[in-house]
Structure formats: C-alpha cells, structure tokens
Amino acid sequence: MNRRNFIKNVGTTSVAVATLPSVIDGFTVKALAGGDAMGRLLEDSDRVFVIIQLTGGNDGLNTVIPADNDIYYNNRPKLAIAKNKALPLTDTLRLHPSLSGFKKLYDEGQLAIVQGVTYPNPDRSHFRGTDIWLTATDASVFGSTGWVGRYLDILAPSFPTELPEHPLAVQVGGTQSLGFAGSKGSMGITFRDPDEFARLVSTGGGIEEVPAADLGDTKAAAEVEFVRNVARSADVYAKVVKTAADAAPTSTVTYPNSDIAAKLRVVAQLIAGGLQSKVFLVSWENSSFDTHANQVVGSDPLTGAHANLLSDLGGAVEAFMADMKNSGNAGRVAGMTFSEFGRRVAENGSLGTDHGTAAPLFVFGENVLGSVIGADPDLETLDNRGDLLMNYDFRDIYASVLLQWFAQPSTVVNNILYHDFSKTAVPLFKGASTVLEGAAAGSTIQFRSVSPNPASDVVTVRVHMNLIADATVVVHSMHGKKMLSAEVNPVSGVAQFNVSGLSTGNYILGLYSGGAVTHSLLSVQR
Amino acid sequence: MDLSVRQTPLSMADAFHLLRRLTFAPTWQQAAQLKGLMPEAALDLVMNLDPPLEQPPWAQQPISADRNEVVRLWGELQSWWISHCLRHPSFREKLVAMWHNHFTSDYVTVYYAQLMVTQSNHLRLNRYDFRALSEGIVGDPAMLLYLNGDQSVKGNPNENFGREWFELFSLGVGNYTEHDIIDAARAFTGWRVNGLESLYNRQLADLGEKTILGQTGNWEYKDVIRITLEQDACASFIATKILRAFVEHNPDEATVEGVAQLIRSNNYNLQPVLRTLFISNGFYDVSIRGALIKDPMSFAIGLANITGISRVSNTVISGAMSALMQTPFYPPTVQGWVGHHKWITSNTFPLRQRFAESLLDGRLAGTSSVLKDENGQPVKPDLVSLVKLFPDANDAAQVVKNLALLLLPVQTTPEQEAVLLDIMMAGAPAYSWDIESGTAENRIKLLMQTIVRMPEFQLN
Numbered sequence: 011m012n013r014r015n016f017i018k019n020v021g022t023t024s025v026a027v028a029t030l031p032s033v034i035d036g037f038t039v040k041a042l043a044g045g046d047a048m049g050r051l052l053e054d055s056d057r058v059f060v061i062i063q064l065t066g067g068n069d070g071l072n073t074v075i076p077a078d079n080d081i082y083y084n085n086r087p088k089l090a091i092a093k094n095k096a097l098p099l100t101d102t103l104r105l106h107p108s109l110s111g112f113k114k115l116y117d118e119g120q121l122a123i124v125q126g127v128t129y130p131n132p133d134r135s136h137f138r139g140t141d142i143w144l145t146a147t148d149a150s151v152f153g154s155t156g157w158v159g160r161y162l163d164i165l166a167p168s169f170p171t172e173l174p175e176h177p178l179a180v181q182v183g184g185t186q187s188l189g190f191a192g193s194k195g196s197m198g199i200t201f202r203d204p205d206e207f208a209r210l211v212s213t214g215g216g217i218e219e220v221p222a223a224d225l226g227d228t229k230a231a232a233e234v235e236f237v238r239n240v241a242r243s244a245d246v247y248a249k250v251v252k253t254a255a256d257a258a259p260t261s262t263v264t265y266p267n268s269d270i271a272a273k274l275r276v277v278a279q280l281i282a283g284g285l286q287s288k289v290f291l292v293s294w295e296n297s298s299f300d301t302h303a304n305q306v307v308g309s310d311p312l313t314g315a316h317a318n319l320l321s322d323l324g325g326a327v328e329a330f331m332a333d334m335k336n337s338g339n340a341g342r343v344a345g346m347t348f349s350e351f352g353r354r355v356a357e358n359g360s361l362g363t364d365h366g367t368a369a370p371l372f373v374f375g376e377n378v379l380g381s382v383i384g385a386d387p388d389l390e391t392l393d394n395r396g397d398l399l400m401n402y403d404f405r406d407i408y409a410s411v412l413l414q415w416f417a418q419p420s421t422v423v424n425n426i427l428y429h430d431f432s433k434t435a436v437p438l439f440k441g442a443s444t445v446l447e448g449a450a451a452g453s454t455i456q457f458r459s460v461s462p463n464p465a466s467d468v469v470t471v472r473v474h475m476n477l478i479a480d481a482t483v484v485v486h487s488m489h490g491k492k493m494l495s496a497e498v499n500p501v502s503g504v505a506q507f508n509v510s511g512l513s514t515g516n517y518i519l520g521l522y523s524g525g526a527v528t529h530s531l532l533s534v535q536r
Numbered sequence: 537m538d539l540s541v542r543q544t545p546l547s548m549a550d551a552f553h554l555l556r557r558l559t560f561a562p563t564w565q566q567a568a569q570l571k572g573l574m575p576e577a578a579l580d581l582v583m584n585l586d587p588p589l590e591q592p593p594w595a596q597q598p599i600s601a602d603r604n605e606v607v608r609l610w611g612e613l614q615s616w617w618i619s620h621c622l623r624h625p626s627f628r629e630k631l632v633a634m635w636h637n638h639f640t641s642d643y644v645t646v647y648y649a650q651l652m653v654t655q656s657n658h659l660r661l662n663r664y665d666f667r668a669l670s671e672g673i674v675g676d677p678a679m680l681l682y683l684n685g686d687q688s689v690k691g692n693p694n695e696n697f698g699r700e701w702f703e704l705f706s707l708g709v710g711n712y713t714e715h716d717i718i719d720a721a722r723a724f725t726g727w728r729v730n731g732l733e734s735l736y737n738r739q740l741a742d743l744g745e746k747t748i749l750g751q752t753g754n755w756e757y758k759d760v761i762r763i764t765l766e767q768d769a770c771a772s773f774i775a776t777k778i779l780r781a782f783v784e785h786n787p788d789e790a791t792v793e794g795v796a797q798l799i800r801s802n803n804y805n806l807q808p809v810l811r812t813l814f815i816s817n818g819f820y821d822v823s824i825r826g827a828l829i830k831d832p833m834s835f836a837i838g839l840a841n842i843t844g845i846s847r848v849s850n851t852v853i854s855g856a857m858s859a860l861m862q863t864p865f866y867p868p869t870v871q872g873w874v875g876h877h878k879w880i881t882s883n884t885f886p887l888r889q890r891f892a893e894s895l896l897d898g899r900l901a902g903t904s905s906v907l908k909d910e911n912g913q914p915v916k917p918d919l920v921s922l923v924k925l926f927p928d929a930n931d932a933a934q935v936v937k938n939l940a941l942l943l944l945p946v947q948t949t950p951e952q953e954a955v956l957l958d959i960m961m962a963g964a965p966a967y968s969w970d971i972e973s974g975t976a977e978n979r980i981k982l983l984m985q986t987i988v989r990m991p992e993f994q995l996n
Contacts, residue, residue: 065869134699137871138709185861185878199882210886213902220956220990223949229784230826230946230995237829237880237991244882297869302696303684359692360684365699395714 057415058281060290060330060345061158061189062270064323066299067136069316070352070369070398071387074123077104081389085356089311089363099123100515102386108317111324112372115331119380119531121372122438126384126401128368132351134395136297136365139350144189146405146427156189157408158289160426161416162197165288169194170239176286177247182273184295186240195239198291199247204255204276211248251285258283263333270294271326278330282337288416294319299349303360314361323347327374335376344375344415344439348404355389355396368398371407377440379531381516384436385489402436409435414529436490437518437529455481455523457530458503464533467510471496473503473521481523485509485532488516498523509534537783537791537818539798542575548941550820551578556945556996557782558582558814560625560834561841564925564942575815583811587624589660592616595653599731609649614864617656618857619850619910622837628660633833634781635659636865637872639673639705641682643865650732651678652865666774666804670706670761675727677734683870686729688721690742695721700870702764708776711769712749719746723760765804771796778810783819784827785876791818826945826995829879832860834996839892839988842942843917847909856891856901860884880994892988896981919980923971932969933957936983943987945995959986 076082077093079102096104097113103123105113115121131149133139138149145153155163162178163169169192179190179198190198201207222238225231258279265271273292280287298319306314327345334340352369368387384401391399409431412423420432458472471483481498483505496507498521509517512534519530546554551570555562559582570578592612600606621629636659643652655678662668673679674697680686683697698721702712726741727734738756746755748763755763764770775795779787798809813819830838836856840846854864861884867873880888891901898907898916907915928934936957940948948956957966960983970976987993 133709134714135703135709136869137703185874186881201881201883207883207886210883210890210902213890219959219986220952223946223952223992225826225946228823228825228827228946230992233826233829233995234946234991236877237885237994240880240882241885241991244886247882248886295868300696302694303687358694359689360687360694362684362687362694364695 055417056286056342058288058290058339058343059411059415060274060277060292060343062274062323062327062345062347063187063291063293064299064319064347064349065140065294066297066301066349067139067351067353067365068299068319068347068349068369069301069305069363070366071355072305072311072316072363073106073109073320074099074125074370074382075104075106076102076386076389078102079386079389082355085389087357088308088361089306089357091311095312100382103382106317106320107312108321109324111321111326111328112374113324114328115374116380120331120376120378121374121380122378123382124371124373124384124402124407124436124438125382126368126387126398127371127404127407128351128398128400129403129405130400132367132397132400134351134365134367136300136350141188143348143350143404144187146408148428154191155193156187156191157405157426158189158291159192159197161412161418162190162288163192163194164418164422164426166197169197170242173243173246176250177243178287179289179291180251180277180280180285180287181291181293182276183269184293187291187293189291190289195236196243198289199243199251201248201251202276204251204280207244208248208252211244251280254280254283254285256283259337261333262336263329265329265333266322266325268322268326270322271329274326274330275333278333278337281334281339281343301353301362302358302364303362305362308361327372331374331376340376344373344378346374346407346411347372352398355392355398366395366397367393368400371404373407373438375439379438379440379518379529381488381518381531383438383488383490403431403434405429405431406434406436407438410438414439437486437520440530455521455526455528457519457521457528460519460530460532464535465509466534466536468506468508469532471498471505471507471519471521473498473505475500475503475523479523481505481521483507484520484522485512486518486520488518490518493517537787537794537816538821539794539812539816539818541815542817542820545572545574546570546578549825549947552941553820553825553945554578554582554814556834556838557819557828558627559630560621560837561846562838562942563841563844564922564938567942568925575820579811579814582627583814585626586628587620587626589620589624591657592653595650596732597650599648599650606647606649610643610865613643613649613652614854615850616653618837618854618864621833622840622846622848622850622853625837625841625846628663630834631663632656632660633831634777635663635669637781637867637875638777639669639676639679640867640870640872641676641678641865642867646678646681648681648732651681651729654678654732664805664807664810666799666806667761667765670765671758673705674701674724674757674761675734675736677729677732680727680729680734685724685727686734688725688727690722690725690740693721693725693742697721697724701760704871706764706773707767707769708773711767711773715747716749719748719755720760722746723748723755723757726757768796768800771799771804774804774806775799778806778813780876782810782813784824785829826992828996829876829994830996831873831875831879832857832862833864835860835888835994836891839895843896843919844922845895845898845907845915845917848907848915849910852900852907859887859901860891885991885994888994889989892993893985896984896988919984920971920977923976923980929971930969932961932966935969935971935980936960939980939984939987943984944990944992946992956983956986959983 075091075096083090095107098104144156146157147153166174177199181200183202186196186200190196265275277290301316305316334343353363353366387398405427409423412418413435423432424430456474458474460471478500484495485493496505498505514534517532519532521528548571551567552562655676658672684694685697688694699717722742751763775792802808836853894901909915923929926938936953960979
C-alpha cells in the first residue's frame, strides 16, 4: 500500500486526514524531531498548498468590511460598502458582497481570515513589497531566494543535479516567481496549459544535442547554466505534468469564466491526476488590484473593478475547493491569498485608494480552522500616512503553514524565515501537531474529543497522550489572548474547564505537552 | 567597466556584438559592412540610421465610443510599430523600446491606441534627452490616463504617478520619502485629458508650498522634475537602466557610477553618454559577450532579419512576442517587463525553440502552417543564399563556424563544432559538402535548427 492510499483509507475516519502523518502513524515526537524517519515521512506527506497572489495591492478594508465602524464610512464617502449590503461574518465584520464564494466557505468552517497582516516598516512600492512577501525577508533586506524555495531546498538536497520525480512547485501562467527561487535555482516550473507544455517540449530535440561549452569565468557561462537548468526541468517535467493531467477524472465542477479560475482549474486537474507537487502558485499577472482610480463605479460602490476582482477570486476558490472535494483531495489541499499591501483607509479624489499597509489574508481548506483571527482594524490609531498598523507579521502565517501544514520542526522553520517566527505562528490548521524546539522525547499529543462543542459552560476535553506527561489545555481568544487554562489529568487524559465566563464566539484550544502543541477550535454559544 | 576608447578595428564577432546589442538586425551583411571599421566609425553607421517612420492615419482619428473600433486599433498599434521595426530595424527603435519599458503605459488601461502613438512619438523624439522625456511624460495623455494623473485633484490628489515618478522613473526605492510622494502628487495635479489632447490648467493645480527632496517652495510639476534630476541618485538610476539594456544585467557599482558621472556632466543629454559607452573597451570586452538574455522582440525580429525574411507578416512577430510574455504596448505592470531571467521559463524556453526552428522552415511555431507576408504570399528563408554570403560557402567546417558566429554571441568550442558538423553532414564526409547540391538547403536548415535550439542562442 503506498502512502497516498494509506492516508485516503484512514481518511474515512474523522480525524486522520486532518492530522499530520506523525499522528496517523503514531510516530513519536522524538522520531519527528530528528533523524531519517522524519525525513522520509515528510517527503511522503502528500499535503498541497496553493498560493493565490492578488497582484497590485488588495483593498483590505473593502474586502473584509468593519461594518460597524463610523470611521470607515467617514473616510470613504464614495467607496464604503453599506452594512446592509455586505455579507455578515462576525458581530462587527462583513464581507464584500462579491465574495459570496468566500462567505460559503466561511460558513462551512473552511475559511480563516487573518486580520491586519503586514510587516514592520512596510514598503508601499508594489515591487519591493512583492519581493519582501516572496522572499520573506525584513523590509530592509534584498533577498534572492523565496520562502517556498528555501523550504523546497530541504526536500531536494541534490537539486539540480538530481531532479525529484515530480516538480516540487508549479506556477500556472506568468513568469517564474521569486517565491520559488531556491539556493540552487528555481524549485518550480511554470506553464499555462499542460497539453501545450507537453507538445512544446516533446516535439523538439533535447538540449543535450550539442554538448555544453566551458565558457570559463564569463557572465555568459552563468546565463547558459541558468537557461540549461530551466530547459532540463522543462524536458523532465512536461511528461510528468501531462501524465497527471491525463489521469485526472473529468471535473464536473463549473468554474467561473475568469483567468484566475482557469488557472485554478489546471491546479485542481493536476492534483486530482496525482501530480505530487507541494506548492502551486497562481496570480493575476497584471497589477489588477492597484485600484487608484475607478475602484467602484461612481454611483454604486457595489460595482466596479474591485467588485469584479473579488467576485473572480471568491468564485474561483469556491469552485476549486468543490472540485477538490469531488476528487477526494479536499483534506490534503489548503491555500492562502496574499497581496503586497492593503490600501489607505481614506479614499482619494478619483474613486480609488492609494497604497497602504496591513490587510486581511485568507486561508482556505477543509482542514483550516475556519475563523476570523486577530483584532478588527483599529481605524483610530493609524501611522503617519493614515495607514493601518500591523496585527500579524506575514511571516507568522508562513510559519503556521510550515509548522502546521508541512510539519516542519520549528528550528527548520526559523531557518527558512530567518527569525524565530515559529513562536508567533497563528493556529490555522485543524489537528496540526506542531513540534516545538526541545520537545520531550517520546511524547505524542492529540485532541480526542471536545464536548460539548458548541458549549455554554463546562467543557470536557479528552486528549491522547502516549506517555504519562504533564499537559495543559489553554483557551485562546481568536486574537491570541489567553482566556483560561486547565491541567490534563495525566492518567485519565481528561481536562475540564468552565466557559460560562466567556462571551459567545469562537476560541482556539491549545494543547501543550512536553514542548509540543496542537490546536483545535471551540465555539461558545448560549 | 573600462570606459576608455577602444583603438582596434572591429572583427566580425565584434560587429555582431555591436549589432546584437544596438539593433534588431544582427545580419551577416550588416556585420560585414562594419568589419574592419574603428569603433567610432562603426557606431556612426549604426546610430545615424534614422529611417522615416510613417504615422498611422488612424492616429489622428477622434476617439471612438465603439469598443470594437477601440480594440481594432490596439492591433493596428502593434502592427504599426512592429512592422516598422521588422522592416527598418534601427538603434533609434531599440532605444525607443528601452524607453517604452521605462516610461511605460499599456493600451488596455490607456484604452485609446491614438494616445499610445503619441507617447511612442514622444519617447522617440526625446530619446536622447532625459530631461525632456521626463517633463513631457508628466503631461503625456497616455501616461495621464495610465497613472491616473487626469483624475488627480487639488485637495485630495491621487498619488499613483507621484510615487512611480520617484520609484520607477527617476530615483529608485530608498532615495525619496513618503513625504516627497505626498508633495510631488500635489505638484502633479492640474492635468486633464480631453480627447486626444492633454491640458495643464494652473487653476486646477495645487500651487501651494511644498517640500520636495529637501527643497521648499511653491513648486509646480516642472520644479519636481528639476529637483529630482539634481539628485545624484537620478543619474545612477538611469545609468543602471542603460547598462541593463545594452551591457549587462548586474553592473557593479563602479560601472554604474562611471556612467552616472557622464550623465551628470552632460546634463542628462544621453547621446554623448551612449557614444562613450558604445566605443569603450569595456563594451567590447569578452567578459560581457552573451551576458544578456534576448528579449522576445530582439529574439523574433532578429531571427527574421538574420534569415532574410523581414517581409514576414508583423502579426507573426507580435504573436510570438505575446506568447513569449512581451505583448507589444502591453507591459504587465508599471515596472515594465523585468526581463533577463524572467524571459526564460519552462514554458517560454521550449516555445522559443519551436518558434526559431519553425521559422527556419517557413512555418509558424510548432505548426504546419506556412509563414506569410502581409499580402498572404508564403515566406520561407533562403538558407543557401544566406550561406553564400560567407566567404567559404563550399567549406563545410567553415560554414559551421560562420553559422555559429552569426547565431551565437559566445564562441563555440571545437567539440561543439564537430558535433554541429556531423549534424550538417549527416554521416557524409565533410569534403563532399557542396553548396550547390540539391540537399544543401535541407542540411543547412537542420544545422541552423540545432543551433537555435541551443541555450546559447538565447543569449545576447
């Protein structure tokens, strides 16, 4: 039985797909924390992450709308979305009406909205901003490798001498993203259409027809090497991609008619057909979200360029996730959106908004902790340009993805992100077991049940621990604030606490033991 | 980079280098004409080429409310410029292409192709004068629409143009502050586009006191240009742009500074700067041969010219450029095309191979459709005639060497030449090569197809 079948089979029981390979196999934290077993496990993990780039700087405030905040309406007399037109999320927040696709995912618990994401000293340049997000560096650092590329470097230590059987990263459309750049060249390939890609490569002679010349220490030598490596990836992977595309069952999902939907359809097809790439990237290839002017149509803020973009986005992701569900892959696929910056709180005089800073970021998938994370935008406390302050560093989110989705140990995550961002990772994925530095040997932890859920007063949490060890359950607000905690009885594996003092809403449960932590979600209702 | 004047005459390889970097037509005939000339004389021949550019009749046509008509003109716009560059490849147009990638706009955003012609003409007319380019671009109708200058109002300005002016057009990130953007955006108000014309109305402009890059006054837009060009960073930024377009992608600091000094001392008149650069020892140095990657325009137009089929329909070239991610007059962002490594992807590399090998066979990339000229007549390169331009067309080994010299910016090794010779001879002994033989055309084609498939062919 190969690994994928194994995961699919146990996936019929509730938690298994939602958890990491470590937990499925009952591997201990010790085994995970180091050594070859971990390496093999991670290489076999078939989790996929899809990145959607909203090029141009998405207007966060008109995407996730602070519908009870007068300051929002005062600053945007022509652009603001009326509360009664927007789609309700929480008591205070609403979604742009064009995002019905996201609203559906949110209601199904498959969409996390992280509020106020940017980084210290945010850059308002499209191109610096984009590079900072892709390279995951401090604003002052000009990096040459991408955060995805640095992660994939680990999975393919002999790249490019030996290429992995399947491309580790795939970009559908566009020029090769800096995000995929590893220390030894791009870890990804890019193409628009699998059939065209295969035809282009298969109809010509390979690059080995004529031997490479030693061009010595010239600039041309480096360029030939660069072209040769791209060409080799194309030669090797065109067939693999085509095989996957052909193996995919015909999709029965109707995708909306948009460029981004067409790209996500290709991603879905390749995943369903068995392409084992870890990361996919799709993007708007022009600065479409750069809505300096005519963001809305003058008379009606519900229509216009931004409404169309959000409609394309929500519709495409909704169709993509439905497609993933149909092909039985929804459990192993998650994704996120990002944009180089949000836009200014105040509208400008041309029915638009200028470059700003923090904005919400969406994470979607069946195994995402569906929720709104982080405080609502504080429109009273702005920076000296009238822009929003930071709530989360985008690298907190990357850390969450690497720790919780790709099960990388915190030391590795910190190396990839250059700083200790694993400490500030946000709980984003269900049942993800994060291995922290210095995890105790031999401990495995997992939520077994949280009941009742939703709860109004006493909650009983049963946990699985393979060793008798100290463990604590902590209830965090969605903003990360610690609300209360309870010790787990080491013998019975049960913890109890009372939430009657908490206001209604969603909370994150953290289970901490021996340096490891895993997360679940608790809803309080009355 | 050594900017001292090169004192030796051009070899064929030198001539090809000059033509590859400065034109869209590194042909054998052109190179043969330059061979043996001193760098200055060779440069005169290349730079003084000023072929007349016919203005399209529709450029004066009033803007239309009919979307079909608007979109039709987008195609006409591409045809207008690409067919000119194809038929009359000149340094002038190569420089216009550089400025189109600097002070960039796209026809989808600007909408009216007429205004893109106006912008292109502005870039052409002022191609050697960065100050005039800058002053003119502020009120250029296409730019006003592209970066929303026409909608920027006193009291609540739109900062799109103001920010990109500093970041992408003059100084580069890190050389200005957010405050400079705020006040520059104020100074850039007052413009409106009306039909095909733009208008500066001082009544609508913010004439109040502003501080731009440390200088305070009641500045208007020309003051912003003046103050910006006084900054050392401006000349360095433009020097980098020029070096990236014509010399190498990552010039070192000293090289940038050397060219920037020339720009400053010539007060942003770029003609003497470019002359100095293009006759220098550094420009001809072997270390930078092949250091650039061909942009799709140079790649496609260049090959059509090299193979003698510049009469091919301009839509073949525009189509290839679009497929290779350089749709004429439609850059992806205000940054223009980033170029260099961005040109080569797992998709565009094989596409370049298919385009090039098909063109040599008189076919459209990867299809069996034959290439046609603008009148619908088939077009196919005459490769025997091409090889007969060489001095030793009957010497198989020399044919291989000369074709490599023609097509590749780096020197081939004896080992590579031996493989290429085998491919051309297909098992027959080299002495049996006969340019007059009925099979010669096909043998040359197979050899050239092999060469254009090589990674080295992508270099410039």
